[in-house]
Amino acid sequence: MRTDTPLTIYRSDYTPPSYLVETVELGFDLDPARTVVANRMTVRRNPDSAQREIELYGEDIELVALRLNGRLLEERDYAINGNLLTIPNAPEEATLEIETVCVPEQNTTLSGLYTSNGNFFTQCEAEGFRRITYFPDRPDVMAKYTVMLRADKERYPVLLSNGNLLEEGELGDGRHYAKWEDPFKKPSYLFALVAARLVCQEETFRLADGRDALLQVWVEEGNLDKTDYAMQSLKNSIRWDEERYGLELDLDRFMIVATSDFNMGAMENKGLNIFNIKFVLANPRVATDIDFQGIEAVVAHEYFHNWTGNRVTCRDWFQLSLKEGLTVFRDQEFTADMIGTSTGRAVTRIDQVHTLRQAQFPEDAGPMAHPVRPDSFVEINNFYTVTVYEKGAEVVRMYQTLLGVEGFRKGMDLYFERHDGQAVTCDDFRQAMADANGRDLTQFERWYDQAGTPQLRFEACYDEGAQTYGITFYQSCPPTPGQPEKKPFHIPVAIGLLDREGNDMPLVIDGEECGTTAVLELTQAEQTFVFSNVKEQPVPSVLRDFSAPVILQHGYSDSDLLHLFSFDADPVNRWEAGQRLAMGRLLKLTGEAPVSSRLSLDDTFIEAMRRMLTDESLDPAFREQALLLPTETMIAEQLDTVDPLAVHMARQFMRANIGARLRSELLAQYEANQTPGPYSPDAQSAGKRALKNLALSYLNAAPDEETIALALRQCQNADNMTDRAASLSALIHARAPQAQAELERFYEEFQGEALVVDKWFAMQAAAPTTDIAKIRELMRHPAFNLRNPNRARSLVATYCMSNPVEFHAPNGSGYLFWAEHVTLLDALNPQVAARLARAMDRWRRYTPALQQHMKTALQQVAGQQRLSNDVREIVTKALAN
Ligand code: B3K
Ligand code: ZN
DSSP, rough: OBBOOOOOOEEOOOOOOSSEEEEEEEEEEEEETOOEEEEEEEEEOTTOOOOSSSEEOSSOOOOEEEEEETTTTGGSSSEEEETTEEESSSSSSEEEEEEEEOGGGTTOOSSSSEEEETEEEEEEETGGGGTSOOOOOOOOOOOEEEEEEEEETTTOOEEEEEEEEEEEOOOOOEEEEEEEEEEEEEEEOOOOOEEEOOEEEEEEEEOSSEEEEEEEEEEEEEEEGGGGHHHHHHHHHHHHHHHHHHOOOEEEEEEEESSSSSSSSEOOTEEEEEEEGGTOOOOOTOOOOOHHHHHHHHHHHHTTTTBBTTEEEEGGGGHHHHHHHHHHHHHHHHHHHHHOSSSHHHHHHHHHHHHIIOOOOHHSSSSSSSOOSEEEESSSSGGGGIIIIIIHHHHHHHHHHHHHHHHHHHHHHHHHHHHOEEEEEEEHHHHHHHHHHHHOTTTGGGHHHOOOOOOOEEEEETTTTTTTTEEEEEEEOOTTTTTTOOOOEEEEEEEEEOOOTTTTTTOETTEOHHHHHSEEESSSSSEEEOOOSSOOOEEEEESSSOOOOOOOOOOOOOOHHHHHHOOSSSSHHHHHHHHHHHHHHHHHHHHHHHTTTTOOOOOOHHHHHHHHHHHHOHHHHHHHHHHSSOOHHHHHHTOBBBHHHHHHHHHHHHHHHHHTTTTHHHHHHHHOOOOOOOOOOOHHHHHHHHHHHHHHHHTTTTTHHHHHHHHHHHHHHHHHHHHHHHHHHHHHTTOOTTTTHHHHHHHHHHHTHEEEHHHHHHHHHTTTTTTHHHHHHHHTTTOOOOSSHEEEHHIHHHHHHOOHHHOTTTSHHHHHHHHHHHHHHHHHHHHHHHHHHHGTTTTBBBBBBHHHHHHHHHHHHOSSSOOOOHHHHHHHHHHHH
């Protein structure tokens, strides 16, 4: 907690570390109230640095003793300035011994060493290691670690750290010890320890080179019935990385440990991944299809970091996307390969596009907009964003689109050949891609440099006589904070041309045949491409597979869109056409909703929806996505002035209208997509459940006794959480009289399952039937706990971020609630508070009356005397012009 003005850190200020660390020996005497950490490290001057002092960081720890080459340093031998400890006049090589004390049980930030349900865990990325000991805590200082853990044996029978277990034994006084060694050099942010009472599911797994590795998933007692899926996902991930990238597990043992108190999803500590229980624990009774998917993706993501992040790491935190964008791309490809079918791949791709539009595009257009490789930050934890992660993954995907899958693999191979064991930059990655393929990717750097979502527009002209089709693209990018002008991007635009029958035409550009989908490379603000041998006026399918993270301002007519929605061979663009059909109407309805009591929806649209719903040749998973309407957030992004109530009414009207007019088809699909027999989370079954539950939700958007009875029956008979939660939600949203009793029964049944209790809170927090009084009542529920991030998010963040119509109540009560809880949370856990603070990002786009209330709430937070750098950065940027 600081009260002075926080410091901005600039990428351009990077200087190499003054000293390098060779080895680190850590000794922990673990005690929740007073843990003593002994750190003995060998350091030597970095020949690449002009600086001569040793620089160590420390935060919220008590320095007991500091020795240099055996000599106890006195206070005049070093200086402490804030978090920085400097030792001047140090020799070329030295051994430093540092003793510090910390208090894990009081550490509510969940950064550094902390306790959760009485067990010890660590979280060091980005700058948590300095909360454990003084250290040059920056990712370009890589060292070899040996760790000795000592703790009470009864209370902490399991002692884990990175790498391999060297020895373990008794200490006599009821305490025991374990000594671990990590054979690989690593940055401090990858350090981890666990001291806990836990149980594990374990297995030996044969690696591609014939070695056997021990795989373990550690959880609290009573949860071993929920670890199978995580274990299976881990094995699939190991296999996939061997096959797809030739990358092997480099340790004899790989551990996953689950904790219920965790700031984010999971952490890739070398050999000892620590996970939020949300991404480990699952069985059909407690987890939904989406939960199973999340576990598979996050287990894979953390495992893949072992190469992209750990073996090759980041030079500085501005390069975060080097590991995060690349690793998200890898986990996306893994997920797509696990499903295997081409529609399956498309379904995963549509999910990714959905996330970009729902979260990344708004970020890129708001006060926190930043390039994939930011130029500056106040608090690095604020930059674990959808831009760095998801847009970063899109940037990596564009390399693959431009270079081909094989070319991309060549680039990856060269990247590892050059940089294994190093801390490098996004430029190094781009250079490896360019060199491995003999390509000039200079202009491509702009994807890393320039914030904002590029906008693309096209004009086309068919010349019947010449049989040519010319298409001209115009690209631009709106200004973002600190970047008024943008230069053109290098944009791969995948395109196909549909004939009158809806078939793909063979494409010829400059005399060259290029199949039915061509990748055009845009590099200028305006650029024309001419297709020849075009027999008739085509409908262009532009940006197939969402080949670049841009906004395509289409000029399609309704009939073009219907044509694409019916026939496009590219499923992503087929889905896209449906989204555009819906969005056009939603925008119109939003304009009418506040003034007209008689909204209407045209037959053309309803017929298109009907055909999609009943097209048995398409996967249920795809049909479900094609029938889902753009979210209220996405609609709001299209408007200059947002009236959340109007947006909500428009979308609700459309849902109810679809529910009423497609009633018999929805009922038929509800029956046809039942999944009898034992639950399985596979993509086929999950797709059926998704379509069935979407049908249920549409039917209950125009509820009557029959639709409510259907939901109630499902709620009472469901044998899995997917169906249970979907039907309970349908009842709540339909304002069914039975909803309350079902909510109570749900709580009774699952009160012992923390993750399900989170769902119970979230389901209520997201319902437009839940007002601020109800939220405040839920906060007094005995199961509510602001200190637990999952729980805080389930109620507070869900309300502020996923219940727009209630959060934006005209009297400003939602905003006051927000200000109150950002402030309360900030005193406990700045990272969680700062995430919640982002709920106000887009405040300038609302109606003047709402804006005024939002500004007041923002100022209330900004005016707090004691505020973390995390929250201060967010609210300051939101209020800045
Ligand atoms: N690397 C971690 C995120 C750490 C966040 C620190 N505030 C998880 C991941 O991306 O895999
Ligand atoms: Zn990651």
